[in-house]
Amino acid sequence: MKKKNITINVEYLTRVEGHGNIVINVKEGKLDTCRLDIVESPRFFEGMLRGRSIFEAQHITSRICGICACGHTLASIQAAEDALGITPTEQTIKLRKLLLHLEILDSHILHIYLLVAPDLFNVKSFVPLISSNEDVVRTALRMKKTCNDICDILVGRHVHPISAIVGGFTKLPRPKDLDAMLDLLTGMRHDMDATVALNPYLTFPNFERDTEYVALVSDDDEYPLLMGDIGSTDGVRMNKKDYRQITNEFIVPHSSAKHTKLSRKSYAVGALARFNLNADKLHPKAKEVANEIGLAPKCINPYMNTAAQLIESVHCLEDAIAIVEGMKNNPINYDEEIVVGLNEQHRIPVRAGNGIGAVEVPRGILFHNYQTDENGIITHANCIIPTNQNTGNIEYDMMELVPDILERKEEEITLAVEMLVRAYDPCISCSTHLLNIEIKR
Amino acid sequence: MKKPKVGIFDFACCEGCQLQIANMGEDVLSVLGSIDVLEWREVMSEKWGKKLDIAIVEGSITDPHAVKRIKEIRKRAKLLIAYGSCATIGGVNGMKNNFVLDDIRKYVYGESYKAFPTEATKAVHQVVRVDYFIHGCPVYIPEVVTVLKAALQGIPYYVPDYPVCVECKLNENVCMYDRKVTCLGPVTKAGCNSWCINNGNICYGCRGMVSNPNEKGAQDVLAKYKIPVDLILNKMNMYNKCRELG
Numbered sequence: 001m002k003k004k005n006i007t008i009n010v011e012y013l014t015r016v017e018g019h020g021n022i023v024i025n026v027k028e029g030k031l032d033t034c035r036l037d038i039v040e041s042p043r044f045f046e047g048m049l050r051g052r053s054i055f056e057a058q059h060i061t062s063r064i065c066g067i068c069a070c071g072h073t074l075a076s077i078q079a080a081e082d083a084l085g086i087t088p089t090e091q092t093i094k095l096r097k098l099l100l101h102l103e104i105l106d107s108h109i110l111h112i113y114l115l116v117a118p119d120l121f122n123v124k125s126f127v128p129l130i131s132s133n134e135d136v137v138r139t140a141l142r143m144k145k146t147c148n149d150i151c152d153i154l155v156g157r158h159v160h161p162i163s164a165i166v167g168g169f170t171k172l173p174r175p176k177d178l179d180a181m182l183d184l185l186t187g188m189r190h191d192m193d194a195t196v197a198l199n200p201y202l203t204f205p206n207f208e209r210d211t212e213y214v215a216l217v218s219d220d221d222e223y224p225l226l227m228g229d230i231g232s233t234d235g236v237r238m239n240k241k242d243y244r245q246i247t248n249e250f251i252v253p254h255s256s257a258k259h260t261k262l263s264r265k266s267y268a269v270g271a272l273a274r275f276n277l278n279a280d281k282l283h284p285k286a287k288e289v290a291n292e293i294g295l296a297p298k299c300i301n302p303y304m305n306t307a308a309q310l311i312e313s314v315h316c317l318e319d320a321i322a323i324v325e326g327m328k329n330n331p332i333n334y335d336e337e338i339v340v341g342l343n344e345q346h347r348i349p350v351r352a353g354n355g356i357g358a359v360e361v362p363r364g365i366l367f368h369n370y371q372t373d374e375n376g377i378i379t380h381a382n383c384i385i386p387t388n389q390n391t392g393n394i395e396y397d398m399m400e401l402v403p404d405i406l407e408r409k410e411e412e413i414t415l416a417v418e419m420l421v422r423a424y425d426p427c428i429s430c431s432t433h434l435l436n437i438e439i440k441r
Numbered sequence: 442m443k444k445p446k447v448g449i450f451d452f453a454c455c456e457g458c459q460l461q462i463a464n465m466g467e468d469v470l471s472v473l474g475s476i477d478v479l480e481w482r483e484v485m486s487e488k489w490g491k492k493l494d495i496a497i498v499e500g501s502i503t504d505p506h507a508v509k510r511i512k513e514i515r516k517r518a519k520l521l522i523a524y525g526s527c528a529t530i531g532g533v534n535g536m537k538n539n540f541v542l543d544d545i546r547k548y549v550y551g552e553s554y555k556a557f558p559t560e561a562t563k564a565v566h567q568v569v570r571v572d573y574f575i576h577g578c579p580v581y582i583p584e585v586v587t588v589l590k591a592a593l594q595g596i597p598y599y600v601p602d603y604p605v606c607v608e609c610k611l612n613e614n615v616c617m618y619d620r621k622v623t624c625l626g627p628v629t630k631a632g633c634n635s636w637c638i639n640n641g642n643i644c645y646g647c648r649g650m651v652s653n654p655n656e657k658g659a660q661d662v663l664a665k666y667k668i669p670v671d672l673i674l675n676k677m678n679m680y681n682k683c684r685e686l687g
Contacts, residue, residue, distance in 0.1 A: 046548070047548045048533070048539070059645060066458070141466050142466060156637070157636070159457040159458075159464065160457060339621075341624070344672075
């Protein structure tokens with residue numbers, strides 16, 4: 001058989017304005033290069049934070065990503081409160097958990113539908129679906145809007161939340177707001193059932209590669225998303241203050257993006273990582289869905305991350321309902337509403353500090369780290385986003401996947417690799433941008 | 442009637458303003474039904490590359506490649522809408538201009554900083570002509586619909602040039618200054634229905650400064666509440682640093 005030379009370049013733009021490429025080079029039938037370049041966007045957020053007040057960090061870092069604005073908000077607030085030495089109240093923690101559930105639900109739904117629906121109905125992207133499968137489009141948009149409407153009530157809006165700040169909330173939901181949120185959440189169950197019913201149509205390629213999965217872990221019975229230690233399937237457990245020993249960022253010669261590693265050459269974060277570490281803590285309804293799909297830890301098929309997202313969606317919806325129901329029975333203390341601004345009135349005591357936020361956002365664990373001086377001015381900032389942590393792992397997956405499918409047509413190779421990267425959900429636009437393909441022979 | 446050809450483009454930004462379109466829910470189908478979207482990288486793979494009736498542009502211009510791209514888009518489009526604060530006023534990306542460029546590049550990317558070309562952040566109208574402005578971080582959907590209607594009819598849209606305070610008063614909010622914190626409402630263009638103050642937070646100035654602020658009144662407020670001018674200027678520079686580029 002003739003030895004093949006193949007060059008595959010997939011170019012696309014990543015969520016944070018950056019530019020990413022998949023490059024596969026095959027020389028004389030042997031895999032020569034296989035890499036995913038994610039060039040982090042030069043928006044310089046960490047640099048821009050220097051000199052700003054710690055009370056502005058949430059507002060600014062929320063603007064890193066429109067999809068994960070609530071996730072960045074929560075990680076930022078946690079880091080800032082850690083630096084200032086603030087312990088949030090039980091009520092604040094509950095509301096933050098509710099916000100995080102909505103964030104994960106919103107993002108997973110959008111991704112599942114943008115990712116799965118076009119494949120399922122054999123169209124190129126979401127747009128042609130509007131005419132071919134309007135009911136599916138309407139279900140997706142309705143769920144998206146419901147998440148958005150609940151966020152409007154809870155924090156003013158979903159894209160760049162307003163009322164979630166260092167110290168708590170500037171506005172707390174009134175009894176009628178709790179009723180409205182509960183109505184919207186329980187009303188979503190019908191569409192969630194329809195989404196779960198798509199499951200039999202989901203087909204995932206059979207590909208396995210053992211790797212280390214990293215996510216928050218805890219000793220209680222709650223599926224940890226907002227708080228916890230950092231754990232891995234290789235048995236690592238560390239406090240979040242040691243996050244740099246988890247991420248071990250390093251520069252790789254071929255890519256300008258930093259990679260991360262822990263016990264092995266790479267690790268993975270995201271829905272599948274969380275499922276692999278904490279599946280036994282999921283809501284019973286989510287466990288049922290996992291059983292139906294046949295997903296059990298430790299699953300080492302990266303394509304199954306989408307299935308894990310579906311399971312987590314059910315968990316987040318049900319747990320959000322439980323949180324709101326709990327609040328209805330346990331009246332909200334409105335004395336906790338807090339107006340801080342730039343802390344002009346010194347309502348919050350300020351000190352020099354070093355704070356870390358570690359929060360599970362839709363795509364995996366997100367770290368924010370701020371150092372402040374005695375006036376609460378940021379002197380140093382560091383944010384490590386989930387997609388960066390996954391990049392190395394995706395490359396090792398590709399290196400193992402591509403030699404096995406080299407004999408297939410280039411279109412098929414491209415599709416398999418595209419689907420792999422999509423499964424990690426680097427971001428919604430990445431997934432669709434990946435459809436811009438250039439193959440050179 | 443032939444549907445207008447529309448392209449949606451993004452530059453340096455978080456893409457949250459595009460997401461606001463998805464957040465319209467099923468209403469988005471009515472909007473998409475009245476236009477013909479031919480380029481939208483967020484959700485489409487197809488490239489059009491030809492003449493457009495309307496180009497909707499999100500994000501700031503921050504590198505030489507973006508300058509080339511926005512000029513090419515302008516050439517193809519009859520109308521250009523700057524969409525969201527990053528596009529209309531430079532937005533948070535403008536904070537980069539507070540620093541010496543090479544210093545901030547080294548801080549974030551270390552020794553390999555030269556691999557990331559960048560230049561001072563600019564709003565879209567500081568590079569090419571803009572026909573419509575939709576301010577906000579993120580954009581306010583009712584205003585988006587109003588501007589789209591105007592653009593489709595070929596009539597102008599005038600961004601309110603009075604301060605957020607006007608809307609805030611109508612919403613019967615307690616003034617943030619009376620709650621003892623500083624707020625940029627008095628110098629910021631209205632049109633958001635005082636979104637942030639309604640939710641208990643302050644105005645950060647994301648819609649840009651009014652063209653003729655009541656400076657005397659502002660000075661009185663600062664004096665009354667004993668607020669240093671530096672503090673207010675620093676706050677303005679979170680979203681509005683690019684105004685200095687003229």
